[in-house]
Amino acid sequence: MTENLPATLPNPVSHAQQQHIVNIIRRAAKAEIMPRFRGLSASDIASKSRPDDLVTVADSAAEAMMTRALQIAFPHALVVGEEAVADAPDLLGKIADAPLAFIIDPIDGTWNFAHNLAVFGVILAVTQFGRPVFGVIYDPVADDWAISSNEGPPLLERAGGTSKPLRASMGKPLEALNGYIPLGLFKGEAKTKLATTLPTFAHTHPLRCSAHQYRMIAQGYVDFSITESLHPWDHAAGALICERAGAHVEMLDGGPYTAARQSGYLLVAPDRTTWNRLKKVFDFLLEYPSE
Structure with missing residues (x-):
């Protein structure tokens, strides 16, 4: 489906909806992730595909909370969470044909999170027929987020309302x-x-x-x-x-x-x-x- 799409797609989520998505992420992090950081017991952590491919109770709870909120706000959208895919791998095959999909990594860097290292984040992308059109990468520790749509400038935004533009490095040898x-x-x-x-x-x-x-x-x-x-x-x-x-x-x-x-x-x-x-x-x- 993607190869037949125009070069630029109109964004399916408005600016107000984008801010609502950020709020959903921040609420889930404050309710389900940060209270468990550096407080997990051995029974709160399990392995998936490899011994170092971990999932914690915080991953599952945060994904469930975000999924519920997104399904309420966008009832016709496909929601694909990392932990949901572990239970239902066929979800991945639906992304290419979905006119609106939300893809969630509730805790990216779970190995770090489970080992008390503050290098982890929440990732959420919105796609149209597989093409990313909106993305947020949230740091629950700093309470700030990198954000961009396919129509707007990329920014690093902070909880206090300040922001700065994002710019990749210059080429070098x-x-x-x-x-x-x-x-x-x-x-x-x-x-x-x-x-x-x-x-x-x-x-x-x-x-x-x-x-x-x-x-x-x-x-x-x-x-x-x-x-x-x-x-x-x-x-x-x-x-x-x-x-x-x-x-x-x-x-x-x-x-x-x-x-x-x-x-x-x-x-x-x-x-x-x-x-x-x-x-x-x-x-x-x-x-x-x-x-």
Whole structure:
């Protein structure tokens, strides 16, 4: 469906609705996430696909609260939460055909959250037929959020009502780039070959948190990221916010990112020129189809 859409879509959520969405996120964080931070017991934490792929009672409770509120405010929308997909994987296949979908990561960086590290966030994206048109990346600790639509400027907004524009970094030589390469998400020979590229760059350590990685890129503090894990709750909002902040966001095999895409490599860079330089470094990954 996405390939037949016009280049620009009218945003399906008004400015007032966007602020309501932010309020839904903040209320859920204050009610279900922050009271549990640094207070979880062992029985509050479980593993999913891997021993380090964690879910906590805070994830489940926050997602349930946000889902209920969104279904009341947008009764005809598809709501896709990370934890809901764990129970009903077929939800992912509905994103491409949904004229209005909300994609929620209730706690991105759950490993950090579960280990008392204050590097986690809430991610929410609105999509039309898979294409991100509105995104929020909320930091419950600082009570601030990166936000953008496909029509408005990307901003970092704070609870007190202040805001500042977001702007990606300027392009620079490869050896001066700081980026995020989550080596642990890659597998087999692709992982081994990818490890040999790390000395090419100035710094490449990921934060185990897509929310803060995208916020850092959108603020111009970090230059690039590459990943093969295309869970839409991790990337849909960040891809939109970074693109609106001036970054070049494109799949390594060409073409725009959409939340309906479930495999491939997503490369984010400060500009097209730097993206092309990075593509030459990472092009070998295309020999290894991602899952």
